Structure formats: C-alpha cells, structure tokens
Amino acid sequence: MTTMLAPPRTDMPGDRISAREFNAIRELVYARFGINLGDHKKSLVVGRLQKVLTQRGFHTFQEYYDWLKNDSSEEGLSELANRITTNHTFFNREPAHFEYFADKLLPQLAAARRAEGRKDPRAWFVQQRDGNLRVNDEIRSGVSFRRHNLMTATFPFKHQFDAIFCRNVMICFDHRTRMELVSTFHQHTAPGGHLFIGHSETLGRDETACEYVMPAYRKRA
Ligand SMILES: C[S@@+](CC[C@H](N)C(=O)[O-])C[C@H]1O[C@@H](n2cnc3c(N)ncnc32)[C@H](O)[C@@H]1O
Numbered sequence: 001m002t003t004m005l006a007p008p009r010t011d012m013p014g015d016r017i018s019a020r021e022f023n024a025i026r027e028l029v030y031a032r033f034g035i036n037l038g039d040h041k042k043s044l045v046v047g048r049l050q051k052v053l054t055q056r057g058f059h060t061f062q063e064y065y066d067w068l069k070n071d072s073s074e075e076g077l078s079e080l081a082n083r084i085t086t087n088h089t090f091f092n093r094e095p096a097h098f099e100y101f102a103d104k105l106l107p108q109l110a111a112a113r114r115a116e117g118r119k120d121p122r123a124w125f126v127q128q129r130d131g132n133l134r135v136n137d138e139i140r141s142g143v144s145f146r147r148h149n150l151m152t153a154t155f156p157f158k159h160q161f162d163a164i165f166c167r168n169v170m171i172c173f174d175h176r177t178r179m180e181l182v183s184t185f186h187q188h189t190a191p192g193g194h195l196f197i198g199h200s201e202t203l204g205r206d207e208t209a210c211e212y213v214m215p216a217y218r219k220r221a
Helices: 019-033 039-056 061-069 075-084 095-115 137-141 175-187
Strands: 125-127 133-135 161-165 189-196 211-213 216-218
Touching: 019 039, 019 061, 019 075, 039 061, 039 075, 061 075, 095 161, 095 189, 175 189
Parallel strands: 161 189
Antiparallel strands: 125 133, 189 216, 211 216
C-alpha cells in the first residue's frame, strides 16, 4: 500500500510576515483594541490570520494592512479582533460572581428601588402555551445588546451602572491600558455599584478607588 503525503504547503497567502508588517499590525491592534501582541505572538498572528488573507484575496500582510487602514465599515477590524483574541468562555463561568449578584447585590438593588417608590412588575415571567416561561415585555424592553470596543474614548452610556461584568478581558491589556479602563469603569459605576473581573485578575489598592468585597470591587457610596 502506498501512502500519499500532501506536498508541504508553501507560498500560501499570509504564510510569512515581515518584521515591518508584524509591527504595523501590532501597532494597529494596540491602538484600536488595547491588546498587546509581544514578539512571541508572531506565529499566532500568522496562524490566525492566514485564512482571512486567503478568503479576502490578499497576497501579503502589507496588502491586508493597507485595506484595514482604509476600511471605514470597521468590519475588517472587528474580524481582526475576533481572530487574534482567545474567545474562550462558557455558560455560568466563575459562578461565584453570579451567586453574589443574585444573593447579595440584586436584593439590595431591589430594596433601594422600592424605597424610591418603584413597584415590582405584575409578574417577572409570562407563561407560554408550550409551558415555558418568557421574561415579561417590560423587562425585555429595558435590555439592549450592543458591541462595545472598550478602547472607545467616550463610553456611549447615559446612566451609571450598578454592576459591570468585565471578566477575563483585561488580561489582554498592558498595565497602563488596564488602569485607564478601571478608571473609566469607576466613572461609569453608580455609588455602591460593583465591578466584576475574572478570578485570576486582581487590582491593587493603589490601582482602584473601589474596595474589594469578595468576589467583586465596590465603588464607595
Ligand atoms: C478570554 S475572553 C473572556 C470572555 C468572557 N468575558 C469570559 O470571562 O468568559 C476575552 C474577551 O475579551 C474581548 N476583548 C478583547 N479586547 C477587547 C476590547 N478592546 N473591547 C471589547 N472586548 C474586548 C475579546 O473579544 C474576548 O471575547
């Protein structure tokens, strides 16, 4: 029996990246997403972006970079961010945060709202014909899902948040970017509000004006 081996793939678009091309992409990624790509990330960048170059018909990283710089839709930048970040996550990851949120924080917030004269809804859930429950329309209308680049200079939110979950994200950033972001979060957190970061992430006393109340950071009221 003969074993056929495929010839080694050479000269695929994006097979190689020059130091200049890597630096250009590294600077773009840092400026737009705050993500720090060290030299050791070169093969990761090549590996993860090779398919993008092929699909989009570019022959070199320089061509790809030039296109990104002129991409006013930002679709390409968003694709770049998705490719180079590790989007590892799963439902109910680090459950201690959700337990604290449900058992401590939500009851406090509900009590504060009631004290302000806000009424609880008619029912929180509506029974469906198939027996399932659906969150009621009033609550649904207050929920919005949006993509938000944390490096955006001005955060587009009108109100301060009672809780911000930003878990295992700042690990991608360098110290200065992390500190700027923590300060921005602080401005956008209501007094007594909480910031949840990943279990493996920590903020020193001199890095935040918040106090640590395991497992979150609380803005002093
Ligand atoms: C390791 S995942 C963590 C996912 C989830 N928060 C969790 O804890 O399971 C890191 C996430 O940070 C996001 N990210 C990196 N830079 C970002 C930026 N500048 N703005 C918004 N999200 C960013 C990535 O898209 C990625 O989804």
